Amino acid sequence: MTRPFAMAGAIAGAELRLMLRSRLALVGVATLLLLSGIAAVTSAVQTASASATRAAAQAATDAQFQTQPDRHPHRMVHYGTYALRPVGPLAAFDSGVDAFTGTVLFLEGHRQNSATFGAARESSDLVRFGQLTPAFVLQTLAPLLLVFLGFAAVARERERGSLRALRSHGATAAGILAGKVLALGAVALLAMAPALVALLWSALRHPGEGGIAALIALAYAAYLLVWVIGITAVSALARTAQGALVALIAAWAIITVLVPRAAAGWAGVADPLPTRVDTEFAIAADLRRLGDSHNPDDKYFAAFKARILDRYGVTSTDDLPVNYRGLVAAEGERLTSELFANYAARADAIQRGQSARLQALGVISPALAVRQASMVGAATDLGTHLAFMNRAEAYRYDLIQRLNALQANQVSSADDGARSRDPLADQRTRISADFWKTMPQFHLAAPAPATRATAMLPALGLLGLWLAISALLLALARRTLDRTAE
Amino acid sequence: MTDLKREAWLLGRSRAALAALLLLFLCAAAGVGLGLATVARDTAAIDRMLAGQRTEDAALAGFVRDAGYGAYYGFQPTWDAPSDLAFAALGSRDIAPALLRVRALALEGQIYENEAANPELALPGRFDLAFVVVYLAPLVLIALLHDLWSGEREAGRLHALEATPSARRRIWAPRVAVRVGGVLVALLLPFAIGAAVAGTDPQRALAFAGLIALVCLFWTAVALLVARRGRTSAVNAASLAAIWFALTLVAPAAANLAINAAVAMPDGAALARENREDVHAGWDRPREATMQQFLALYPQHAAGSALPPTFHWKWYFAFQHLGDLHVAETSDAYRSGIARRAELARTTGWLLPPAGLAQAMAALAGTDVAAQLAYQQRIRAYHTRLREFYYDYLFSEKPFGAADLARVPHFDPAGSM
Numbered sequence: 001m002t003r004p005f006a007m008a009g010a011i012a013g014a015e016l017r018l019m020l021r022s023r024l025a026l027v028g029v030a031t032l033l034l035l036s037g038i039a040a041v042t043s044a045v046q047t048a049s050a051s052a053t054r055a056a057a058q059a060a061t062d063a064q065f066q067t068q069p070d071r072h073p074h075r076m077v078h079y080g081t082y083a084l085r086p087v088g089p090l091a092a093f094d095s096g097v098d099a100f101t102g103t104v105l106f107l108e109g110h111r112q113n114s115a116t117f118g119a120a121r122e123s124s125d126l127v128r129f130g131q132l133t134p135a136f137v138l139q140t141l142a143p144l145l146l147v148f149l150g151f152a153a154v155a156r157e158r159e160r161g162s163l164r165a166l167r168s169h170g171a172t173a174a175g176i177l178a179g180k181v182l183a184l185g186a187v188a189l190l191a192m193a194p195a196l197v198a199l200l201w202s203a204l205r206h207p208g209e210g211g212i213a214a215l216i217a218l219a220y221a222a223y224l225l226v227w228v229i230g231i232t233a234v235s236a237l238a239r240t241a242q243g244a245l246v247a248l249i250a251a252w253a254i255i256t257v258l259v260p261r262a263a264a265g266w267a268g269v270a271d272p273l274p275t276r277v278d279t280e281f282a283i284a285a286d287l288r289r290l291g292d293s294h295n296p297d298d299k300y301f302a303a304f305k306a307r308i309l310d311r312y313g314v315t316s317t318d319d320l321p322v323n324y325r326g327l328v329a330a331e332g333e334r335l336t337s338e339l340f341a342n343y344a345a346r347a348d349a350i351q352r353g354q355s356a357r358l359q360a361l362g363v364i365s366p367a368l369a370v371r372q373a374s375m376v377g378a379a380t381d382l383g384t385h386l387a388f389m390n391r392a393e394a395y396r397y398d399l400i401q402r403l404n405a406l407q408a409n410q411v412s413s414a415d416d417g418a419r420s421r422d423p424l425a426d427q428r429t430r431i432s433a434d435f436w437k438t439m440p441q442f443h444l445a446a447p448a449p450a451t452r453a454t455a456m457l458p459a460l461g462l463l464g465l466w467l468a469i470s471a472l473l474l475a476l477a478r479r480t481l482d483r484t485a486e
Numbered sequence: 487m488t489d490l491k492r493e494a495w496l497l498g499r500s501r502a503a504l505a506a507l508l509l510l511f512l513c514a515a516a517g518v519g520l521g522l523a524t525v526a527r528d529t530a531a532i533d534r535m536l537a538g539q540r541t542e543d544a545a546l547a548g549f550v551r552d553a554g555y556g557a558y559y560g561f562q563p564t565w566d567a568p569s570d571l572a573f574a575a576l577g578s579r580d581i582a583p584a585l586l587r588v589r590a591l592a593l594e595g596q597i598y599e600n601e602a603a604n605p606e607l608a609l610p611g612r613f614d615l616a617f618v619v620v621y622l623a624p625l626v627l628i629a630l631l632h633d634l635w636s637g638e639r640e641a642g643r644l645h646a647l648e649a650t651p652s653a654r655r656r657i658w659a660p661r662v663a664v665r666v667g668g669v670l671v672a673l674l675l676p677f678a679i680g681a682a683v684a685g686t687d688p689q690r691a692l693a694f695a696g697l698i699a700l701v702c703l704f705w706t707a708v709a710l711l712v713a714r715r716g717r718t719s720a721v722n723a724a725s726l727a728a729i730w731f732a733l734t735l736v737a738p739a740a741a742n743l744a745i746n747a748a749v750a751m752p753d754g755a756a757l758a759r760e761n762r763e764d765v766h767a768g769w770d771r772p773r774e775a776t777m778q779q780f781l782a783l784y785p786q787h788a789a790g791s792a793l794p795p796t797f798h799w800k801w802y803f804a805f806q807h808l809g810d811l812h813v814a815e816t817s818d819a820y821r822s823g824i825a826r827r828a829e830l831a832r833t834t835g836w837l838l839p840p841a842g843l844a845q846a847m848a849a850l851a852g853t854d855v856a857a858q859l860a861y862q863q864r865i866r867a868y869h870t871r872l873r874e875f876y877y878d879y880l881f882s883e884k885p886f887g888a889a890d891l892a893r894v895p896h897f898d899p900a901g902s903m
Binding site: 024028035038042053054057060061064068069071075078079080082084096097100101102103104106113114115116117118119120121122123124125126127128129130131132136140141144148151152240241242245246249250253257258260261262263264265266267268269272273274275276277278279280281284285288292347350351354355358375381382385420421422423426 | 502506513516520523524527531534535538541542545549563577578580581582583585587595598599600601602603604605606607608609610611612613614617621622625629633637640718719720721723724727728731734735736738739740741742743745746747751753754755756758759762763766769770795796797823824827828830831834841844845848854855858
């Protein structure tokens with residue numbers, strides 16, 4: 001029983017010695033390690049600085065809000081505040097969509113703004129060639145290195161006729177293939193090392209992320225193992241080393257470059273998202289149907305007024321114990337925000353549908369599957385961004401309604417009605433700055449590691465499927481190898 | 487001619503070569519198709535906006551009472567129409583908005599808005615003809631040319647072939663011509679159809695075709711240089727793939743890192759906050775001081791600048807504009823930072839021909855960063871016209887009603903600045 005293992009080990013050792021003697025292999029591995037190191041360091045530095053900048057900006061906007069002078073509450077509704085998307089805890093390893101989403105969101109009354117100031121729009125066109133992060137190195141660069149190092153592993157033996165010699169020394173097809181897989185797997189492990197160190201470093205800075213970091217590492221290990229097994233199998237199946245190389249480079253280009261782009265293009269055209277202006281128009285049209293607080297004769301607000309008067313048992317808004325303008329403002333905000341939420345939910349569903357299409361195409365490209373697993377794990381995926389947008393909108397609504405409540409309860413109705421004509425009444429509508437300090441602050445934590453781990457499951461399942469496919473391919477290679485030896 | 491025919495026949499007998507060319511053709515066709523679909527979607531979005539705007543204008547006409555209402559509630563559409571070549575190189579049109587509605591309020595709070603888009607679709611980059619040309623065509627060229635000599639040597643025919651009189655003219659040149667020609671046809675045929683559908687200006691189409699040919703020429707030269715060195719086919723293929731990989735994927739990504747590190751950008755969040763602070767402080771600043779500052783810029787409105795003791799729109803719009811001026815320098819620095827990065831990237835393009843040619847394609851199609859910045863400048867110029875239109879009404883106290891809404895200046899997409 002030990003003999004096949006010993007044989008596989010010996011073959012793996014011989015293969016690794018051969019790589020050590022090959023200048024091309026050494027240069028390739030050294031280049032990858034260097035790139036990986038550069039990617040890890042620059043990504044860590046950039047992420048740390050982005051994280052600090054955004055935290056500082058959030059603190060600054062919170063401080064500015066709290067130190068505003070005495071004001072009419074509605075002025076604070078328009079003054080608004082900013083929500084900044086925190087950097088994902090493992091973003092130094094995989095920055096995901098971070099560059100392609102805005103990071104700063106202005107929150108104000110009556111309006112829903114988009115997130116602005118994303119890194120991609122602040123960069124040259126070169127950003128579209130890819131961002132050098134540890135995740136990019138593992139997803140795209142490492143497989144090609146493995147192709148270069150492994151394409152000839154079995155094909156070379158056959159071309160030189162040394163396969164027969166190996167067989168006569170008692171090596172089985174399984175033993176030979178296992179040896180080659182072991183050798184290439186060792187290189188893959190080496191290639192992963194800097195990225196893994198980067199991941200470990202991120203996890204150390206964020207205790208509690210250890211488990212999810214391990215899961216991400218596992219996903220990449222599975223992904224690279226798919227490549228290692230696939231490359232060995234193709235090398236055994238191809239008639240010549242050259243044929244194996246060309247086929248493997250084509251497979252690499254299709255899997256890591258072509259399919260992800262084509263899939264994104266397809267998803268965008270197949271399931272288009274309404275533009276911002278489309279949504280603005282639709283919301284405006286809905287509002288005109290629902291009720292227009294500008295219009296004194298509006299039916300909806302007339303009914304609203306009747307309801308309020310009824311509730312307080314009075315006949316005129318002047319007799320209300322609260323400021324009716326504040327109530328109208330709150331009701332208007334409730335109506336618009338409900339529409340915002342509806343349209344946002346629709347847009348979110350379309351975006352999630354688009355991303356689900358991408359994910360489904362992980363069936364034809366493990367690169368898509370591992371990218372998804374990695375982004376979800378690092379909390380830098382679409383879902384995390386949408387969670388930020390929705391959380392910020394909920395915060396915005398709560399803040400604006402608190403301010404509207406201040407207008408209803410702290411500003412006298414008579415003064416509020418006269419403020420545009422009477423400067424003294426205007427002065428009296430300004431309420432104490434202390435109220436601003438009682439407003440909650442925006443805070444967002446990344447989704448819990450357990451939640452992210454669950455969200456990674458479909459992608460991990462696809463990687464498992466790919467492991468099975470590559471294992472089948474290897475079994476096929478073994479049979480072919482057995483047959484040719486007879 | 488017979489030499490070409492023979493080589494074409496030989497190429498036709500290689501199933502792998504035909505498959506590669508067919509795949510390239512299909513990808514180019516798909517790229518053109520997706521590009522045309524994307525451009526059609528953008529155009530439809532612009533049309534929808536212009537049609538919907540009529541409803542918005544009618545609604546505004548229903549409650550507009552004075553010029554202040556028109557200026558405050560009247561959002562005006564601006565748009566960046568895709569060029570007749572945009573389908574071939576979509577550039578950054580997916581991450582920068584092509585539609586933006588602005589009003590006469592401080593522009594700095596409006597101009598950085600983003601389009602609704604799924605960032606996971608932007609992450610891998612666009613699938614358009616430029617992508618097929620820059621990324622995939624070189625791989626096909628490498629596959630077709632890397633074993634030009636080594637393949638014959640490994641088959642034992644090289645000596646016999648080299649011994650034929652004028653082998654270069656009769657064998658190698660036609661062989662290269664047929665293979666490169668196949669790649670060019672696979673790329674140019676879909677492009678020509680796309681250009682006909684999009685109604686591309688012939689000269690621009692020709693220039694774009696020239697860029698496609700340049701990409702092919704560059705990679706043909708690289709492939710032949712490596713292939714001529716006399717190594718084995720596998721070593722040639724590996725070396726060429728490594729060169730492609732370094733030039734197309736790694737070096738541009740590294741250059742992007744270096745350029746972003748070299749050119750610092752003002753913090754966008756701080757810029758936005760600074761603008762908001764100044765605009766809102768306007769409510770509490772002495773009103774005469776605000777008007778004096780404003781009149782220094784617009785002395786022609788001095789005569790009508792007296793303020794009533796209560797709120798007046800002219801004061802409100804005066805401090806809105808001062809808020810923009812307050813951050814003008816930072817905003818300028820922000821823009822020039824992006825422009826500087828784009829400029830450095832263009833310089834890098836001379837060292838990295840694939841990146842340089844991709845940039846040239848986007849520039850020709852008007853979809854590059856420079857085009858985005860130009861659109862923003864058009865918005866700024868239009869915003870100035872819009873503001874000044876309303877200043878005339880506000881400061882002269884001319885009545886403004888529904889009929890005047892028709893006089894509001896419209897955005898000129900062609901961009902007279």
